[in-house]
Amino acid sequence: MASRILRIHPKDNVLVALQDLSKGEAIEFEGITYVLEDDIPAKHKFFMQDMQQADEIYMYGVLVGKAQYAIPRGGLMNTDNTKHAADPYTFRPYNYHWEAPDVSRFEGRTFNGYLRNDGRVGTANYWLFIPTVFCENRNLDVIKEALYNELGYSVTGKYRSFTHELLAAYEEGQDIANLSPDALSVASHTKNRVFKNVDGIKFLNHQGGCGGIRQDAAVLGKLLAAYADHPNVAGVTVLSLGCQNLQLTDLMDDIKARNPQFDKPMFVFEQQQSKSEEQLIKEAIQKTFAGLVEINKLSRQPVPLSKLTLGVKCGGSDGFSGISANPAVGYTSDLLVALGGKVLLAEFPELCGAEQNLIDRTIEPDAAHKFMELMGAYSQAAENVGSGFHMNPSPGNIRDGLITDAIKSTGAAKKGGNSPVVDVLDYTEEATKAGLSLVCTPGNDVEATTGKTASGATLILFTTGLGTPTGNPICPVIKVATNNALAARMSDIIDINTGAIIDGEKTIAEMGEDILEYCIKAASGEVIPKAVQLNQDDFIPWKRGVSL
Incomplete structure (x- = not known):
């Protein structure tokens, strides 16, 4: 029992x-x-x-x-x-000892990834559209509709078909308001993908690039450069207006600063230099199509698990998050670190109360002090506007048992496992060291996944107790439920269920190994996470303002 x-x-x-x-x-x-x-x-x-x-x-x-x-x-x-309430934290000499988990089950294992020229490995093969300013969002929407519908990347075919059936019923005089959706027999209008080795064409619509302050544009430039340089991205199309704060030259400088050897195909279009909007869109589609032909020639190949970079995130958390899903993901994290891979733990407002443990685990004193400075500045900024980390739990969190931020945070930190902290990264900084790194982002689901991807995550494990449809355009997001009821109720968005831990049917270690097995399959393209299937391509840049 x-x-x-x-x-x-x-x-x-x-x-x-x-x-x-x-x-x-x-x-x-x-x-x-x-x-x-x-x-x-x-x-x-x-x-x-x-x-x-x-x-x-x-x-x-x-x-x-x-x-x-x-x-x-x-x-x-x-x-x-x-x-x-949470205890104060400080730097202190601390001889942290970590006993790595048994990885014999995974030694010598590989996943099938996309090996890039610089030695990094992608878990997917995407073409990416980047606007330097929000003025280009509409052009991106037009291009997206054209490419998605014709090349087989749209997931809305069944809904277009459903709307068509509703229209036919309306024209026949039926009572639409009382018509059961299940009464309509809708044929699937899904088109087969033309480019089998291109996992998707992605679009980074955003609200930045101009207005605001110049620092906002500078941070956005570094973020977009990180996405262009990401190992899951094989080629890039950039659309610019021309007069915005984030100039094309700034973006190109940011890309070269991040990766001086950047060699991906990139097509750049500036609307104020084009003959017409139609000419701009047609040329962008044509050039991109040619680029898709080229990256479709790439194929997956076996690479060691040490080439994985795993981001860990929680959202829509509940009172079981810190008991089932987060510790299980933490065990997965420890397994990957022991195998030589990288793990990224972010969401600084959700590390409140866990700071001392993380500081004591940080190998380099400079990194520990950097973490303290980032946490202190972030907390002070929130307090300066009448808020604070204590206001982090959402109404949904509270209803499901997360009464204080320290309860939520200490449970959230379990996702990072118990391995030593090898590095501390500010927003958009790239993870370069094997092991566990801390990444400064908000706790906000989309801002956090956006930032974690910028630091190099090639897969994200996203735990949830209440359910959330969050995804990312270029980093596959794997949803991990904390309880059986959620997994059954929202099976269309949940990939893994850790409810067996609550029921006593599985241990945290057993579930952690199962999760890593799923990650290997997802990284190899053998299973497609629900967020990817549904095109849950959420992208919100952080302006470095107060966001919990």
């Missing part, structure tokens, strides 16, 4: 409900009986002792909050009686 409660760390003074518990129930744990003072929904916590005002509350073995008033043993933790 599956356990009904869990104590995550021996130091904790709260227990987690793994199932719904009722007020008045007597719950026994380690020889002590707790009579519940409230209903305790699954994923929420109740207190193991009588709490007084200002008493410290511990989860994951660290301070996560303080009691706001007296709370009886067996009482429900909620946003009224518990407020965020």
